[in-house]
Structure formats: structure tokens, C-alpha cells
Amino acid sequence: MVAMSIIATQLISITPLFAQAPAAEARSFNAFIQSLWPEAQQRGITRATFDRALGDVQYDAEVAALSRRQPEYGRAVGDYLNGMVSPARINGGIRRLGEWRGLIDSIEHTFGVPGEILVAIWGIETGFGANTGGKGVIRSLATLAFLGYKGDFAKNELLTALLVLQQGHIPPDRMIGSWAGAMGQPQFIPSSFMRWAVDFTGDGKRDLWTSVPDVLASIANYLREHGWKPGLPWGYEVTLPENFDMRRSRASFREWAALGVRRADGGKLTDRRDANGGKEAILFFPSGARGPAFLVTDNFNVIKTYNISDVYALAVLHLADRFRGAPAFAGRWPQDDRQLTREDRMRIQRRLADLGYKVNDFQGMMDFDLRDNIRDMQIKFGMVPDGHPGMEFMGRLVGR
Numbered sequence: 001m002v003a004m005s006i007i008a009t010q011l012i013s014i015t016p017l018f019a020q021a022p023a024a025e026a027r028s029f030n031a032f033i034q035s036l037w038p039e040a041q042q043r044g045i046t047r048a049t050f051d052r053a054l055g056d057v058q059y060d061a062e063v064a065a066l067s068r069r070q071p072e073y074g075r076a077v078g079d080y081l082n083g084m085v086s087p088a089r090i091n092g093g094i095r096r097l098g099e100w101r102g103l104i105d106s107i108e109h110t111f112g113v114p115g116e117i118l119v120a121i122w123g124i125e126t127g128f129g130a131n132t133g134g135k136g137v138i139r140s141l142a143t144l145a146f147l148g149y150k151g152d153f154a155k156n157e158l159l160t161a162l163l164v165l166q167q168g169h170i171p172p173d174r175m176i177g178s179w180a181g182a183m184g185q186p187q188f189i190p191s192s193f194m195r196w197a198v199d200f201t202g203d204g205k206r207d208l209w210t211s212v213p214d215v216l217a218s219i220a221n222y223l224r225e226h227g228w229k230p231g232l233p234w235g236y237e238v239t240l241p242e243n244f245d246m247r248r249s250r251a252s253f254r255e256w257a258a259l260g261v262r263r264a265d266g267g268k269l270t271d272r273r274d275a276n277g278g279k280e281a282i283l284f285f286p287s288g289a290r291g292p293a294f295l296v297t298d299n300f301n302v303i304k305t306y307n308i309s310d311v312y313a314l315a316v317l318h319l320a321d322r323f324r325g326a327p328a329f330a331g332r333w334p335q336d337d338r339q340l341t342r343e344d345r346m347r348i349q350r351r352l353a354d355l356g357y358k359v360n361d362f363q364g365m366m367d368f369d370l371r372d373n374i375r376d377m378q379i380k381f382g383m384v385p386d387g388h389p390g391m392e393f394m395g396r397l398v399g400r
Contacts, residue, residue, distance in 0.1 A: 026058075103213055116321075118220055145157075158190075164190055169205045188208060188218065196225055231276070236295055247375065253270040264292070288337065291331060337390070349364065
């Protein structure tokens with residue numbers, strides 16, 4: 001999945017290539033790299049670190065091509081989830097939970113995040129460390145910085161990566177990650193490494209490349225610092241009663257239960273003794289009302305800070321549940337539910353803003369506030385108000 005998934009997958013942009021002959025391009029790239037020295041020096045980076053990391057760095061045309069790719073949300077949600085929550089990944093996670101049980105119990109006690117969640121992210125990001133991306137992080141970020149990728153994002157991440165090297169956490173030749181600069185087994189970008197990576201072994205290094213304790217503790221620390229609430233369920237797949245009022249999107253678990261909403265697996269949504277019964281849960285249709293329905297809580301949104309995609313968060317949390325023996329989702333996913341492209345979603349956001357709705361993000365990320373705005377427009381269009389930004393809704397809102 002990658003790119004930090006923390007984060008780099010949310011930072012994809014369209015960047016023009018420099019129309020230069022290779023030799024001229026190389027000269028421009030080298031000149032750009034040297035121009036970074038004054039800012040690097042201001043950040044406390046030594047000349048030795050700068051030269052060691054960037055002295056012979058080369059432009060990477062493959063990274064440049066990947067930076068211009070427009071990601072499509074073209075896979076149906078059901079197909080995506082089947083790929084992410086595969087039997088091999090379920091079995092692999094269960095095996096690692098057993099292998100690292102003592103460590104995971106210690107991390108859970110320290111950070112308050114369930115070990116199944118940590119192992120699920122580890123498995124989805126890099127196959128439990130088997131595939132960390134294979135790109136030199138310094139070269140990737142240097143190329144992206146040269147291209148002006150996402151404004152100053154890549155340049156700032158490159159300079160931060162130099163600080164990671166200078167602190168001795170990893171040598172340059174072992175700083176491996178994704179094309180977008182996400183590093184190691186948990187796919188942290190350098191700035192996330194500096195804020196949230198943890199030296200859980202106490203050896204003085206935050207090793208996200210080879211140390212499973214540091215990897216899992218760093219994921220746990222990231223989630224805790226982004227608001228993970230211990231003991232709060234992330235949510236449930238649910239079934240709705242006949243003639244349910246689809247305009248309702250937010251209520252407490254107790255209120256949902258009173259409205260006839262039930263867990264799809266037959267478990268209790270809440271009872272009077274349940275401390276979480278009064279917590280708000282949001283009704284969420286990843287594929288629209290034709291597909292499965294979910295109630296999700298603040299902990300679902302915490303997973304989205306790792307990767308802003310709703311279906312990524314759903315995959316992580318469902319995988320974690322499968323580790324515990326939970327069944328597969330009961331609802332049937334529509335196979336013709338083609339997810340909109342990022343550009344399509346941005347068009348929806350711009351149009352909703354033009355109509356006077358508050359839009360928190362103009363990069364194509366659909367938060368639950370925006371889905372409530374979509375519900376409002378669906379009511380005006382005479383559509384089922386499920387909050388899902390599908391093709392029919394986009395056609396009515398902005399044209400095809």
C-alpha cells in the first residue's frame with residue numbers, strides 16, 4: 001500500500017516533467033541539490049551529512065513518472081477488501097500475533113492500542129515487513145524536491161530525512177522505502193518518523209527497517225497521539241430496519257439501537273450497562289445504500305489519519321477483527337460500484353463549495369462532514385440520501 005500510507009498516498013499530485021535533454025537535466029538536478037545546502041545548514045545538518053547523503057545522488061526518472069500518476073479509485077470496494085483482507089494475510093497476522101505475543105502485550109499496555117490493529121497495519125503496509133518499497137528514500141525525495149512535488153513537501157521531507165541519518169538511526173544505503181519517501185516497515189515519511197517513531201528496544205535507535213519492537217511501538221504511538229480511544233469499538237457492520245430514514249447519519253449507539261439498527265453478526269450493538277452506548281457513531285455506506293452499512297466511531301477516523309482512505313481504514317479494522325476470529329462481512333458488495341477518481345472527487349468538492357457548503361479538504365478526500373453535505377444534495381435531487389459520492393450523484397451535481 002504504501003507511502004505512509006501515513007501518509008504519502010494522500011499526497012499524490014500532478015507534476016510537469018522538465019522537457020530537457022538528459023545531460024542538461026542532470027546539470028539542473030545537481031545544481032538544485034547544491035542549492036539546498038544553506039537551508040540544510042540552518043536546520044542543523046552538517047556538511048558531512050549533506051555530502052554523504054547527497055554528494056552522488058542521481059535523478060530517478062521512474063519516481064518522476066510515478067509522481068504524475070493520477071490514482072484512480074477504480075476498484076470496487078468489495079474487490080479491494082478481498083485483496084487486502086486475504087486468507088494469506090489473515091493467517092500471516094495470526095501467526096505473528098502468536099510469535100510476538102509478549103512484545104505485543106507490552107506495547108498494548110504502554111500505548112493502549114490493540115495489537116491486532118498494529119499487526120493489521122503492518123501487514124497491509126508492507127506484508128509484515130517483506131516489501132518496504134525498494135527505493136532509496138534520499139534519491140526519491142531528492143527527485144521529488146527537484147520537481148517541486150506538492151509544493152515544498154518533498155523538499156522538507158528530504159531535509160528531515162537528512163536529520164534522521166545524522167542522528168544515526170539508519171545508514172543512507174539502508175534507508176529504503178516507497179517512491180514517495182515513506183520509510184521502512186510501517187511506511188512513515190521522515191517528518192512522521194521524527195514526531196512519532198519510538199525506540200522501544202532502548203538501543204538508542206528508532207529502527208523502522210529491521211526492529212519489529214520499534215515498528216509496532218511506533219505504529220501504536222502514532223495512533224495514540226492521533227486520538228485512539230482505548231476500549232471504544234471502531235464500529236460494526238449493521239443492518240437497517242425497513243423504511244429506515246436514510247437522512248439520519250449520526251446518533252449514539254443507544255439511539256441507533258432504539259431505531260432498530262442491528263449488528264450484522266448478531267452481537268449486541270449496546271445495552272444499558274455499556275459505557276460506549278452513548279458514544280456517537282456515524283452511519284457509513286462505502287458503496288452506497290446498495291452495499292453493506294456500517295456504524296463507525298472516532299477510532300475509525302484515527303485509522304484514517306494513517307491513510308485518509310475510508311476503504312483503507314475499513315480494510316485495516318476488518319483484518320484486525322478477522323485475526324480475532326470474526327466472520328467476513330455479511331453484506332454483498334455491488335460489483336458495478338466504480339469508485340470515483342481523485343479528480344472526480346475534487347470536482348464534487350469544488351462544486352459543493354460553490355453551492356455554499358463547507359469543504360474541509362479540496363484534495364479529493366471525502367470526510368464524514370462532506371458526506372453529510374452530499375446527503376443534503378441527494379435529498380434535493382430525489383436520490384437515496386446515503387452520502388455516497390457515486391457516479392450518478394456526480395453526474396447530477398457537476399455533469400459528466
